[in-house]
Amino acid sequence: MKGKIKVAELFAGVGGFRLGLEGWNGKSSSTNYKKKLKTNYEIIWSNQWEPSTKLQHASDVYEERFGKDHHSNIDIALVNIEQMPDHDLLVGGFPCQDYSVATTLKNSKGLIGKKGVLWWSIHKILSEKENKPKYIFLENVDRLLISPSGQRGRDFAIILKSLNDLGYAVEWRVVNAAEFGMPQRRRRIFILAYLNNSEIFKSIKNIEPIEWIVEDGTLANALPVSIENSLKPKVFTLKGDIVSISENFNIGGKKGLFENSGLMIDGNVTTIKTQPNYEGKFSILKDLIENGAVSEEFFINEEDMDKWKYSKGAKKEMRKNADGFEYNYSEGGMIFPDSLDKASRTIITGEGGKSASRFKHVIHTSKGFRRLTPVELERLNMFPDNHTKMDGVTDTKRAFFMGNALVVGVIEKIGIALSQKIYNQNKTLKK
Incomplete structure (x- = not known):
């Protein structure tokens, strides 16, 4: 890849993803914005719309900090996909809702879900974009892995199957920011996806899934983990289409099938419980008062x-x-x-x-x-x-705003690791 990694930012809020990828005035969040952040991202388009209020304060703050150019403040469901610029990476923290499939379309666009559910707005972009982004980076609450209560894990299975049908491999991890030295005990799931024409996808095809999850993957590079020797991964295939998964996945299951870390490629899921392997400095609430x-x-x-x-x-x-x-x-x-002597509770x-x-x-x-x-x-x-x-x-x-935001340092670490993967993969290809 030459030049910048072009990014489209959905559900932008007040710009947490952007700060993590671009920094603030080119400076890094992990240094309290004192030292330069060495990444290659450029946000070329963003969208923020708050449906529950007439005043769009989050979007106003975003524009105040980053400018109005290429920023959209309309309902994402109304965005004209043809007018959305081509980009390499699609990012966003989308709300956790009911992702069940409502209907089947009779044309080539396939399946859509319940109206107003924001996952399907992402799905629409990925489906209709002639030049799909090669990479996707999403954030959500960790209960996504076990919702809804009657079919634990169904919602996440629908997302994985949707991305698989669109040609992506997916890795995920539930991260508690405080366990990697950051100042807040905030648990969120981070999802990375790679299109099948990317070199990262090809790398995943040529490696054992557990090695990618624990050693060689983007998330493993960004936020190191380990597993207990006695633990064995769960391995299963997402069978049937999205409607079938919506109706039948883990019906009546008391436990979810997805652990806090995992990988899906070609519909085959490998998932295992990991634990942080962090040896750096830890932040406490007292440091930030x-x-x-x-x-x-x-x-x-x-x-x-x-x-x-x-x-x-x-x-x-x-x-x-x-x-x-x-x-x-x-x-x-x-x-x-x-x-004051610990990382804070979740805001x-x-x-x-x-x-x-x-x-x-x-x-x-x-x-x-x-x-x-x-x-x-x-x-x-x-x-x-x-x-x-x-x-x-x-x-x-x-x-x-901060209750809705994410910990910028987590985005920064994952962004750096993803950037290194993208550029190293392309350098390897040129050789």
Whole structure:
């Protein structure tokens, strides 16, 4: 491949994928944007649309940081695929929904799923693009591997089968960012796919699947893992078409068939449980706390402390629902305040606002108990400070952005490994 790896970014949010692939002003997230990031990616087109709100704040922030050129702020389902530029790599963090197949088309486009489900928007692009991207890089919540509850793993099986039918091999890994030295305990599945005319696909064909998963694959190069000697991989074939898989895959199965790491090529799945093999430095919450003055609004008033303690505490009580039905309710306690000596818990979309909450982060400083600031939440996702600061965007909305975002450092590591694979494969081919 000559020149830059051209990238189309879907479900762009406030630009986490872009920061991981391009850096910020050419600098790397893993160095707090102090040192140069050596990669070869160029985002040539992006799309961000929030269907649940009239105001498109995430898209506004994206445009403020990266410019309006080649950025689309319309429903992805309405995008004219013919006007979407050809690209080498398609990336995006798409929501976890119900991926079941709704109908079969009678023409060459094959199968489509339920209207409004964003996976099928990706599928549409890959199906209709005359020049398909050679590489795909996606992110999702880890429960994708075990959903829905009645057919555990069906949704992921549909995605794998869809990509297989489109000519791709797929590798995946569930990654907890904190286990690789990053500041947040955020578990997400990362999916890489390679088109059958790519040299990476050909390399996978010529290697044992377990070797690719553990030693030679892109994810193994980016985020090293190991397996217990006693563990054996699960090996099976995705049989039938997408409709058959949608209707029959693992019906009634109490456990999912997919482990946290795996590979699929030519419909054949190899999957095994792996564990991190990281020996570097670990980040903790204390490292990221703002040293300067923090606004009083983030501190918890003494009169509100009982509400916070109740929200965070263990409960065993009678409750009444909207219909007047009484039931026993119980839940365990949360750590209060959050430990400063560990990586943080996962940021959620409801992190902002003053009201007491079971899941919001609270830390104790020399000045008292307080919530995390927008800058601290950005740092936990390895974004540049004040990346989401913009006129008209509230602190609560900034917290929402970070609850929806990904840990940029994970994208950066995988992006570097993928770039090296792409260029080395092409160098090998030229020899």
